[in-house]
Amino acid sequence: MRPKRMQAKSKVWIEAGGEVVAGDGKMDLLKRIDETGSIQKAAGQKGMSYRHAWGFLQAMEKRGGIKLVETRIGGREGGGARLTAQGKDFLRRYSAFREGLDEYIEKKFKKAFK
Amino acid sequence: MRPKRMQAKSKVWIEAGGEVVAGDGKMDLLKRIDETGSIQKAAGQKGMSYRHAWGFLQAMEKRGGIKLVETRIGGREGGGARLTAQGKDFLRRYSAFREGLDEYIEKKFKKAFK
Secondary structure (H helix, E strand, O other), X not given: OOOOOEEEEEEEEEEEOOEEEEEHHHHHHHHHHHHHOOHHHHHHHOOOOXXXXXXXXXXXXXXXXXXXXXXXXOHHHHOOEEEOHHHHHHHHHHHHHHOOHHXXXXXXXXXXXX | OOOOOEEEEEEEEEEEOOEEEEEHHHHHHHHHHHHHOOHHHHHHHOOOOHHHHHHHHHHHHHHHXXXXXXXXXXXXXXXXXXXXXXXXXXXXXXXXXXXXXXXXXXXXXXXXXX
């Protein structure tokens, strides 16, 4: 047998009460809402339906016990959306948590399997 | 809403050619084969059938291109099994890779969400 080229893979997420609150995908959605000011646009960028994105947000808020997004006048789809202060804080903290983590895991893997 | 107590979760594994070669579960099986000298006993300790464990080993070897376990005289179930030198080396390297990783992720999470 010839050893094949291996690589480390990882997945990181946050739970509360045994339920998934956030992972890279959900936080990317949140980041895009922050950038575009619209759930519709953020969902579209991810190839996701508005309904699906809305469900994600509801689940994150309920499971985490944090109000993350507020929708503005014009209705859910018309008036846009923005992150609450807590939503921005959560996004910032999650980014700090994720920053450099994949690189650390990769480095540790390479060191062990060099 | 009252923010709930959150915790970081993670999963780490090794792939080759887009297929999973090893993760904590499979490596624990390998470790137990090393300790017990028997696939049957190692599988039993994990509440797994011999057939299931054997399938795991075959997949790991094929996907990784490494001969990990050799079975001894007496047949697959009768004579016991032991890790090859490459199998021991792989187990040792995987342990070095995993060592402290969960703690690092937890620490990084706590720092970001303190």
